[in-house]
Amino acid sequence: xxxxxxxxxxxxxxxxxxxxxxxxxxxxxxxxxxxxxxxxxxxxxxxxxxxxxxxxxxxxxxxxxxxxxxxxxxxxxxxxxxxxxxxxxxxxxxxxxxxxxxxxxxxxxxxxxxxxx
Amino acid sequence: xxxxxxxxxxxxxxxxxxxxxxxxxxxxxxxxxxxxxxxxxxxxxxxxxxxxxxxxxxxxxxxxxxxxxxxxxxxxxxxxxxxxxxxxxxxxxxxxxxxxxxxxxxxxxxxx
Numbered sequence: 310x311x312x313x314x315x316x317x318x319x320x321x322x323x324x325x326x327x328x329x330x331x332x333x334x335x336x337x338x339x340x341x342x343x344x345x346x347x348x349x350x351x352x353x354x355x356x357x358x359x360x361x362x363x364x365x366x367x368x369x370x371x372x373x374x375x376x377x378x379x380x381x382x383x384x385x386x387x388x389x390x391x392x393x394x395x396x397x398x399x400x401x402x403x404x405x406x407x408x409x410x411x412x413x414x415x416x417x418x419x420x421x422x423x424x425x426x
Numbered sequence: 427x428x429x430x431x432x433x434x435x436x437x438x439x440x441x442x443x444x445x446x447x448x449x450x451x452x453x454x455x456x457x458x459x460x461x462x463x464x465x466x467x468x469x470x471x472x473x474x475x476x477x478x479x480x481x482x483x484x485x486x487x488x489x490x491x492x493x494x495x496x497x498x499x500x501x502x503x504x505x506x507x508x509x510x511x512x513x514x515x516x517x518x519x520x521x522x523x524x525x526x527x528x529x530x531x532x533x534x535x536x537x538x
Contacts, residue, residue, distance in 0.1 A: 342525055352515060354469070354529035361525070400469060404525075411457030411481055411521060413471040 310335050313401050315417035322391045323425050329376070330386040330420045332401030338362075341405045343384040344414065345375065348398040357399075360384055388422075396424045428452045430530035432518050438536045442507050447533045449501045449518030455528075457521040458501045460493065462486070462514040463532075469517065475501065508537045 314333045322328035334343065345357040360368045360375045368375040376385040388395055398421050402414040431450045439445050451458050460472040473483040473493055480493065490512075492504045501520075505512055518530040 344526075346529070351531075352534070353531045354517060354519075356526055356528065359525055402469075404527075411459075411474050411476045413459065413474055413482055413484070414461075414469075414519075414527060415471070416469040418468045 311417075312336065312415035313403055313417035315401055315420050317420045318418070319421045319423070321423050321425055322388075322395075324393060325390055327387060327389045328391055328422065330388070330399050330401075330422065332384045332386065332417060334382050334384060334401075334403050336382075336403065336405050338405040340407050341403055343375070343377070344402040344404070345373070345384075345386045346400045346402060347395075348400060348419070350397070354400070358386065391424045393424050393426060396422060398422075428528075430518055430520050430528050432516075432530035432533050434533060435531065436534045436536070438538065439508055441510060441537055444504065444506050445508055445535060447503045447505075447516050447518075447535070449503070449520075449530055450499055451501055451518065451520030452522065452528055453499070455520035455522040457481075457527075458495070459519040459521070459527065460503045461517045461519060461529075463517065464514045472503070505535075508535075510537050513537045 341362045343360045347355045358370045358373045360377045372389045374387045398419045400419045401417040406412045433448045458475040463469045473487045474481045515532045517532045519527040521527045
């Protein structure tokens with residue numbers, strides 16, 4: 310089974326609108342972390358937001374928020390007030406185990422977001 | 427802000443040749459990683475490195491691959507006898523505490 314599933318290969322959003330990028334995960338660990346990365350066309354991987362499995366509040370970082378639904382094993386990324394510069398690939402990732410270990414990240418297949426002027 | 431650096435940004439090599447991809451992680455980080463991303467596909471874990479030894483590796487990381495941290499700052503990935511299917515973007519990442527992995531800008535390897 311896939312550890313991370315992103316079911317939206319491509320998404321379009323109007324500039325200044327909000328958009329939700331879906332991510333579901335699969336783990337039997339109690340401790341895990343969920344991450345979102347942005348990959349612009351230049352190729353680098355930019356960290357956006359983190360949610361720990363024990364965090365009770367949804368994570369927020371500026372215009373990014375993570376809609377964490379633990380029972381459903383979903384960790385959707387919400388981008389508010391979309392900007393043209395948000396056009397990029399977005400990857401959801403998970404690391405199992407305690408937060409300060411060096412375990413590998415499992416990545417999803419990504420969602421390509423296009424912001425329309 | 428500290429960053430992970432990688433050299434070269436693009437490497438072209440002939441099939442069967444050896445390549446060394448270099449990374450300078452963030453200086454006070456403890457865990458180091460290599461990932462690869464074949465064009466248009468997801469990022470795949472290759473290997474993690476902690477305390478001067480491999481802590482975890484994937485099925486992709488076979489005998490063709492090796493890593494080392496020769497001088498306490500550089501972190502290298504060596505690919506022996508490259509194959510066409512090794513063409514990909516290779517990302518180095520480092521992690522301090524508590525949780526975030528910082529990725530380098532990547533090295534695009536093209537095997538011809």
